[in-house]
Amino acid sequence: MxxxxxxxxxxxxxxxxxxxxxxxxxxxxxxxxxxxxxxxxxxxxxxxxxxxxxxADRSSRPRTTPHRTPAAVEARVCELRRSRKLGPARIGPILDLPASTVHRILVRHGLHRLAWLDRPTGEPVRRYERDRPGELVHVDIKKLGNIPDGGGWRAVGRTAGDRNRQATTDQRRSSTPVIGYSYIHSAVDDHSRLAYSEVLADERQDTAAGFWQRANTFFAAHGITVERVLTDNGACYKSRLFTQTLASAGITHKKIRPYRPQTNGKVERFNRTLLDEWAYLRPYTSNDERTAALADLLHTYNHHRCHTALAGKPPISRVNNAAGQYT
Incomplete structure (x- = not known):
């Protein structure tokens, strides 16, 4: 070469x-x-x-490798990696192999990074991506505990946090109590990773259907026509109302296989981004303050935050490229 x-x-x-x-x-x-x-x-x-x-250039790889590790030994190395998630330094002594040899075997079989493996099965993650924006949109819900007025224990410590929690509950007992959960409904486009989220009070069928109507309007404003929506098997998504809401807009509803959240992995990964870069980024003094900060995160994520799956560019760049507006 x-x-x-x-x-x-x-x-x-x-x-x-x-x-x-x-x-x-x-x-x-x-x-x-x-x-x-x-x-x-x-x-x-x-x-x-x-x-x-x-x-043309030719590979410098030799035609034969007589001293290569036997296939049975390589299979044993791969089996230990998948089943026990061991590294070269642990596998080497078990099979009486140098750690460097184990590492080369793992690289050869694409097992040298645990991040590339599905943790439950130990198999290499098979990633997919749709060819155009709107061909598939991932939808999911993330539940977060509400923050009492004055801040929870993360902001002010256990004693003051418990006091704020009790005071907020007593103060708002006659109305909607703040102590409970907020539900972050999110939709992520499979091709461009363009994301839309809202903090809502529950995960009922009418709430999920209303969220999708607003999310669909958001994608349409960016020139994206949604063709399919992928969800898990939550009760709100299995409801007739949610399916009819999609069908009325000409959208096909797809559900993942039970207990297989990896299929909906793009929005699952976005949920983790929400936790790291918004929900747990800093202590908040109220639930309203945290909710208000979501808009800034979404703008940063869609317009400025680099994405490894997009060659270091933000999602909006792929949306513009798909529309012929190269930036």
């Missing part, structure tokens, strides 16, 4: 062949190009035998 100091590239080999083909001696051409006669003859010979295909 070519490297940065290579004397010959595909273009260089073609130039070599053209000069030799014009009738010039191979030795003279080799001297001009700073290569040996043997290398020049090899390039000409490959071109005469294979044509233009013979000018």
């Amino acid at each position: 070519s490297h940065r100091n290579a004397r010959l590239t595909v273009f260089g080999r073609r130039l070599l062949v053209e000069r030799v083909g014009s009738g010039r001696p191979v030795a003279h051409v080799a001297a001009e190009m700073g290569i040996s006669r043997a290398t020049a003859h090899k390039g000409v010979r490959r071109w005469r035998t294979e044509g233009d295909a013979g000018l």
Whole structure:
């Protein structure tokens, strides 16, 4: 394979062949190009035998590797990695292999990073991505505990936090109590990762249906026509109202296989981003303060935050590229 100091590239080999083909001696051409006669003859010979295909780079991998670790041993290394999640330093002594050899085996089989493995099964994660925005939108709900007025224990400590919690409950007992849970409904486009979220009071069918109508309006405002929606098997998503809400807009409803949240992984990963970069980013003094901060996070996520799956660009860039508005 070519490297940065290579004397010959595909273009260089073609130039070599053209000069030799014009009738010039191979030795003279080799001297001009700073290569040996043997290398020049090899390039000409490959071109005469294979044509233009013979000018392409070739792998430097040997045809045979007689000292390679036996396949049965490699299978045992992979089995220990999948079943017990052990690293090279742990697997090596078990099988009487150097840790470096174990690492090369894991790299060869794509098992050298635990982040690439599905934790329950130990199998490599198979990732997919739809071809265009709107082809599939992931929808899910994340439940968070409410924050009492004055701050919870994370902000003011256990004693004061418990006091604030009791005072807030007593103060609002006649109305809607703040102590309980908030439900973050989120929708993430599979192709662009464009996200929309709302903090709502429950996860009932009418709430989920209303959220989707507003989310669909959000995607439409960005030029995205939603074709399919993927959800888990929560009661609100299995309801007839939610399915009819999607059907009325010409959207197909898909549900994941039970106990298989990895299928809905893009919105599950977005839920973790919400926790790390919004909900638990700093202590909040009230539930309203935390809710108000969500809008800033969504704007940052969609317009400025780099995404590893998007070559370091924010989701809005892929939406614009799909619409032909290159930025």
